[in-house]
Amino acid sequence: MEFTVIGHWGAYPETNEATSGYLIEHKSSKVLLDCGSGVLSGLQNYVMLEDLDTVFITHLHADHIADMYSLEFATLILMQMGKRTTPLDIYVYCKDLTKLDFCYPEYVKVHPIDLQATVAIGDMTFTFSENIHDVPSCAVKVSSSEGKCLVYSGDTGYCQSIIEFSRGSDVLVLESSFYNVQKGLNNGHLTAGEAGDIAALAQTGQLILTHLPHYGDHNQLVMEASSHFDRQIQLAYCGMKLTI
Numbered sequence: 001m002e003f004t005v006i007g008h009w010g011a012y013p014e015t016n017e018a019t020s021g022y023l024i025e026h027k028s029s030k031v032l033l034d035c036g037s038g039v040l041s042g043l044q045n046y047v048m049l050e051d052l053d054t055v056f057i058t059h060l061h062a063d064h065i066a067d068m069y070s071l072e073f074a075t076l077i078l079m080q081m082g083k084r085t086t087p088l089d090i091y092v093y094c095k096d097l098t099k100l101d102f103c104y105p106e107y108v109k110v111h112p113i114d115l116q117a118t119v120a121i122g123d124m125t126f127t128f129s130e131n132i133h134d135v136p137s138c139a140v141k142v143s144s145s146e147g148k149c150l151v152y153s154g155d156t157g158y159c160q161s162i163i164e165f166s167r168g169s170d171v172l173v174l175e176s177s178f179y180n181v182q183k184g185l186n187n188g189h190l191t192a193g194e195a196g197d198i199a200a201l202a203q204t205g206q207l208i209l210t211h212l213p214h215y216g217d218h219n220q221l222v223m224e225a226s227s228h229f230d231r232q233i234q235l236a237y238c239g240m241k242l243t244i
């Protein structure tokens with residue numbers, strides 16, 4: 001399974017970069033996790049849009065969905081040009097799918113994310129867990145037929161469910177929106193220390209810190225996480241690739 005960071009910023013993208021977006025590839029399957037601002041452009045460095053199978057949207061904040069409707073237009077045009085033959089499946093975690101602004105059901109099939117369900121795409125399965133955030137928000141677990149597993153937190157505050165959901169994962173991609181000194185500022189996000197604590201309790205193989213703040217020294221985030229978690233910790237960056 002290949003994991004590529006398309007965008008790792010919280011809130012807004014820095015120059016030529018993107019907010020949340022992660023590409024998962026396994027055999028011929030290509031799946032996008034979140035589609036924030038700048039993701040649609042950056043994604044095309046790695047895949048042709050007509051080859052994308054499925055998108056999972058963890059919650060409806062702009063830094064996770066801003067390019068989602070542009071992706072619908074892209075799909076429409078690619079299908080009209082005959083470059084793409086099947087509609088794009090987009091799974092969304094939200095209260096009410098009817099409030100979304102997708103316009104072309106013949107090009108984009110929108111599905112609710114069901115926390116009880118497993119979605120199979122090629123030889124991967126996707127499962128979900130509820131987070132703590134100020135809108136409905138879920139974490140995503142990707143498991144390959146080879147028995148490897150990556151968990152992506154989406155946006156969450158500290159909660160037992162993300163620890164349980166991440167237990168034994170090979171790679172844990174955890175949001176780290178805040179430095180330890182900011183603890184309590186927003187209970188829907190993690191500090192780096194909390195991210196390290198979750199990684200340690202979940203006994204994950206390695207931790208990737210993402211959804212990064214636009215200030216401070218990101219090496220400080222790694223130091224804060226490493227005071228809880230003694231395995232490998234990396235900062236996400238645009239174009240980062242991992243084989244799992």
Ligand SMILES: Nc1ccn([C@@H]2O[C@@H]3COP(=O)(O)O[C@H]3[C@H]2O)c(=O)n1
Pocket residue numbers: 010011061062063064155177185186213
């Ligand atoms: N006090 C705050 C509040 C919000 N934020 C960032 O803004 C983003 C809004 O969408 P989000 O996905 O909840 O992530 C938030 C933080 O990155 C932040 O950095 N500080």
